[in-house]
Amino acid sequence: MAKVPMPKEKWSGAVGSMALGDGSVSLGGVKGMPFLSFEDPQKHRPLLAGEVVDDISDFPSIVLKQFGTSAEDPVSWAMEWKSKGADLICLRLLSTDPERNDTAPEKAAEIAKKVADSTGLPLIVYGSGIAEKDAAVMEAVGKALEGHRSILAYVEEDSYKRMASTAVAHKHAVLAFSNLDINLAKQMNILLSDFGVDRGDIVMDPLMAPLGMGLEYSYSVNERIMLAALSGDRMLQVPMVCDASQAWQVRDCSEEDDALGDAAERAAWWEFATALAALLSGADVLIVRGAKAMDLIQEAVNDMGGHA
Amino acid sequence: MPTAIEFFKFLPKTNCGECGHPTCLAFAMQLANQKVSIDACPYVDPSAKGKLEESSAPPVRGFNVGVGEKTVRMGDETVLYRHERKFVNPTAFAVTVTDTMTAEEISATVAHYSSMVFERVGMEFRLDMFTLRDGTGDPDSYVKAVKCLSENTDWPIILLSDDPEVIRPAAELIKERRPLIYSADRSNVEQMASMAAALGLPLALRDDTLDGMASLVEDAKKAGVEDLILDLGSASMKQVLENNTAARKVSLRRTFKGLGYPLMNCVGSGERAVMRAMLSVMKYGSLVIFESIEAQQALPLMTLRQNIYTDPQVPIQVKEDLYPISDPDTASPVLFTTNFSLTYFTVRADIEKSRQPVWLQVVDTEGLSVLTAYAAGKFGPEHVSAALEASGALQKSDGPIVTPGMVAKLSGKLEEALGRKVLVGPMESGSLPKFLKGLKG
Ligand code: B12
Ligand code: SF4
Numbered sequence: 070m071a072k073v074p075m076p077k078e079k080w081s082g083a084v085g086s087m088a089l090g091d092g093s094v095s096l097g098g099v100k101g102m103p104f105l106s107f108e109d110p111q112k113h114r115p116l117l118a119g120e121v122v123d124d125i126s127d128f129p130s131i132v133l134k135q136f137g138t139s140a141e142d143p144v145s146w147a148m149e150w151k152s153k154g155a156d157l158i159c160l161r162l163l164s165t166d167p168e169r170n171d172t173a174p175e176k177a178a179e180i181a182k183k184v185a186d187s188t189g190l191p192l193i194v195y196g197s198g199i200a201e202k203d204a205a206v207m208e209a210v211g212k213a214l215e216g217h218r219s220i221l222a223y224v225e226e227d228s229y230k231r232m233a234s235t236a237v238a239h240k241h242a243v244l245a246f247s248n249l250d251i252n253l254a255k256q257m258n259i260l261l262s263d264f265g266v267d268r269g270d271i272v273m274d275p276l277m278a279p280l281g282m283g284l285e286y287s288y289s290v291n292e293r294i295m296l297a298a299l300s301g302d303r304m305l306q307v308p309m310v311c312d313a314s315q316a317w318q319v320r321d322c323s324e325e326d327d328a329l330g331d332a333a334e335r336a337a338w339w340e341f342a343t344a345l346a347a348l349l350s351g352a353d354v355l356i357v358r359g360a361k362a363m364d365l366i367q368e369a370v371n372d373m374g375g376h377a
Numbered sequence: 378m379p380t381a382i383e384f385f386k387f388l389p390k391t392n393c394g395e396c397g398h399p400t401c402l403a404f405a406m407q408l409a410n411q412k413v414s415i416d417a418c419p420y421v422d423p424s425a426k427g428k429l430e431e432s433s434a435p436p437v438r439g440f441n442v443g444v445g446e447k448t449v450r451m452g453d454e455t456v457l458y459r460h461e462r463k464f465v466n467p468t469a470f471a472v473t474v475t476d477t478m479t480a481e482e483i484s485a486t487v488a489h490y491s492s493m494v495f496e497r498v499g500m501e502f503r504l505d506m507f508t509l510r511d512g513t514g515d516p517d518s519y520v521k522a523v524k525c526l527s528e529n530t531d532w533p534i535i536l537l538s539d540d541p542e543v544i545r546p547a548a549e550l551i552k553e554r555r556p557l558i559y560s561a562d563r564s565n566v567e568q569m570a571s572m573a574a575a576l577g578l579p580l581a582l583r584d585d586t587l588d589g590m591a592s593l594v595e596d597a598k599k600a601g602v603e604d605l606i607l608d609l610g611s612a613s614m615k616q617v618l619e620n621n622t623a624a625r626k627v628s629l630r631r632t633f634k635g636l637g638y639p640l641m642n643c644v645g646s647g648e649r650a651v652m653r654a655m656l657s658v659m660k661y662g663s664l665v666i667f668e669s670i671e672a673q674q675a676l677p678l679m680t681l682r683q684n685i686y687t688d689p690q691v692p693i694q695v696k697e698d699l700y701p702i703s704d705p706d707t708a709s710p711v712l713f714t715t716n717f718s719l720t721y722f723t724v725r726a727d728i729e730k731s732r733q734p735v736w737l738q739v740v741d742t743e744g745l746s747v748l749t750a751y752a753a754g755k756f757g758p759e760h761v762s763a764a765l766e767a768s769g770a771l772q773k774s775d776g777p778i779v780t781p782g783m784v785a786k787l788s789g790k791l792e793e794a795l796g797r798k799v800l801v802g803p804m805e806s807g808s809l810p811k812f813l814k815g816l817k818g
Pocket of ligand 1 (some may be wrong): 279282744753782809
């Protein structure tokens with residue numbers, strides 16, 4: 070009988086690994102293309118982060134319905150995620166936006182601390198996306214979470230120093246954002262390394278464009294990053310975060326239209342497709358918004374031979 | 378593909394020039410570039426020719442299922458990763474009817490799936506094929522059902538049974554429509570393959586292991602079938618991912634020759650089916666057979682297929698032009714946007730929803746969305762005013778010019794350049810109906 074040779078690549082590199090929280094949660098360490106056990110026999114364990122926001126005023130009602138009253142309070146929302154098996158909490162401190170509540174950094178840090186203490190899970194903390202305010206918010210958050218290693222999100226090419234310093238000072242990891250381009254992703258990691266951030270403290274977000282809104286670009290950029298990292302490009306050997314919740318930006322993800330089928334179900338599959346593309350192309354951490362999408366993603370990770 | 382040197386070895390090296398090239402080496406180089414056919418040299422020994430043809434066969438065989446406008450092409454793939462080159466023939470999706478259904482049920486199911494059509498980015502998304510599953514084991518009942526199915530649809534048909542005697546009469550009846558026979562396995566490959574060969578039809582092979590599949594392929598080829606599609610199992614997502622990837626990899630790398638065929642997955646129904654289907658779309662599946670699927674799952678699945686199979690080098694785009702919507706006149710507003718298809722069709726649909734007459738100026742941004750184009754320096758005031766001038770928009774209407782809300786910054790410079798009133802529109806085109814009604818009032 071014919072014997073087919075297994076196409077096992079001899080990769081010379083691997084994605085770096087890092088520990089989070091009290092040290093018991095680890096991520097990265099991948100030694101082959103995602104979920105191919107003939108390349109990398111260890112169980113692939115991408116971490117799934119449940120998204121929590123501190124201001125639900127314009128949050129999708131489909132998601133709010135899934136979480137009921139617990140969405141009114143970040144701590145109970147995060148606990149709900151924990152009971153659903155989330156590995157991390159992605160906390161977005163939207164209320165710190167000067168155009169919203171302009172919540173003070175110390176106040177925001179309190180919220181983060183409470184979420185961390187009650188769940189015991191490591192956090193990915195975002196501010197409101199206003200770079201200057203975010204840097205101040207992360208200073209307070211980083212300090213409050215010291216001893217509970219988390220990911221501070223995010224830094225960009227033209228504003229990274231203050232948040233990166235905070236991460237170093239309080240031993241957190243920092244999320245390096247770049248825009249759908251392997252060279253920009255690498256450039257960001259080099260910038261941070263040169264600035265004095267240890268490579269083991271960097272995670273990168275090369276921007277996961279959602280299904281129907283550029284997913285194909287991200288799928289290919291991520292794959293190229295993975296291939297380069299495995300081939301030995303040290304400056305790309307850092308764990309990758311992909312934000313599947315961006316799926317909700319796409320109109321036909323969740324708009325009510327009978328011809329497109331049930332909106333809540335469709336949204337779950339829209340986010341799932343975005344997440345699966347991210348997982349197959351190299352995500353080490355996934356940010357997930359919908360409860361139903363999380364169930365589907367957990368099932369898929371297990372079914373691919375990984376372990377959620 | 379063999380290299381020029383490999384071709385050269387088989388040429389007579391007499392440099393006679395009859396092939397139209399001055400030397401055998403020059404001819405060999407053209408061969409390696411796939412510019413000419415080996416037949417142009419009259420002196421190549423036929424046995425060498427056979428060997429060369431085998432080694433220059435495409436790494437993944439391509440063939441058609443069905444006939445006419447709805448023909449589905451499978452295979453022809455050349456790369457593992459889509460950043461290298463476009464994935465060629467998009468995954469086809471099939472849904473299933475059975476011969477346990479009444480004629481009414483079959484035609485109702487066909488009608489249901491035929492109308493499951495979505496418009497997105499100016500494209501029509503739909504399913505591709507029907508599978509007829511043998512639920513009775515009775516050839517008469519099966520042939521009756523295939524008659525009914527084929528009268529109800531012009532989509533390609535897949536004949537699904539383990540029993541060659543059930544398939545044979547049905548396959549004979551509709552062989553002109555070039556159905557796919559699914560499937561042959563270790564237990565029935567001889568009969569299935571000889572039937573497929575006799576009728577000239579494509580055949581699906583089923584085995585969960587690469588080695589087992591390789592020997593099935595050998596048997597099917599011996600029986601004379603060339604158009605094969607391989608089902609390496611769909612019991613878990615792990616199986617879909619690893620088997621499809623391994624089979625495609627050995628074929629493209631040419632480390633093993635016997636698995637260079639399109640791949641498929643038969644996924645059943647429900648949530649697990651959709652997960653496996655999405656995986657198959659990304660990982661080398663040319664065909665996915667569903668038992669059934671719902672609209673809310675089909676739209677994201679088909680969007681994924683469209684995304685994955687777009688050309689990585691060329692964003693889908695529309696022509697720069699002035700597009701009239703709902704009969705605009707000289708007082709109608711002139712809105713402008715980019716020529717990225719996703720942007721254009723989103724904005725256009727929102728304007729149509731408003732039922733207000735509008736001139737929509739599309740600016741050539743090389744297929745980039747509003748913010749991407751702006752960030753890339755391809756959507757500045759100079760680009761917009763040039764497009765407006767070229768199309769004659771400024772003569773056709775005295776109405777206000779409206780910018781996308783995301784590039785409000787353009788409005789000042791544009792007003793200066795055009796000497797016309799420029800308004801800032803909403804950030805999301807979804808708010809255009811309200812905005813346009815406000816303009817009128
Ligand atoms: C996919 C994508 C890409 C793809 C390109 C896709 C394409 N063909 O355009 C690629 C990978 C090539 C890309 C590249 C870049 N990108 Co890009 N990209 C995206 C992404 C993820 C989605 C864009 C998209 O498809 N949007 C969907 C379409 C439909 O949106 P839209 O065109 O804006 O249209 C909407 C509105 O503007 C409005 N609208 C449109 N027209 C009109 C008209 C009127 C009259 C009105 C009223 C409204 C209106 O309605 C539409 C529907 O809501 C976004 C991030 C995001 N999630 O939005 C970043 C994003 C747009 N990119 C960005 C950047 C910076 C870049 C780069 C410059 C990065 C770099 N340094 O290389 C390059 C530039 C491109 C180049 N040099 O070639 C930034 C822009 C930052 C800014 N604020 O200016 C974004 C926002 C990401 C980010 N958060 O940083 N990108
Ligand atoms: S016809 Fe054949 S032998 Fe003559 S030059 Fe061409 S390749 Fe050489």
